[in-house]
Amino acid sequence: MSKVKKVLWWIFIAFLIYAVFTQPDRAAEVVRTIWDILVQAVASLGRFFNTLLSR
Template structure:
């Protein structure tokens, strides 16, 4: 993809995010919280995997 296409996609995603926050801030906060939880759980799983691998 060209740089112009990436820029347009980024603008559309940001515009949707701003729209979602202004129309329903509670749902937007819930989505961010869920995404953060998924990232933290994934990072924790990776750390546990490497700990188990190194402690064999």
């Protein structure tokens, strides 16, 4: 099972490198979008716990 996981991991890395070299603007936009989603999720969790602890 670990060999399959390792092969899939290398295929994923190769695809990322291919995507960055063939369409760098699109790859940057995808990374920026994922970053914005993560930042928004952390901010929402912070607001949730702040509200929860304020009551």
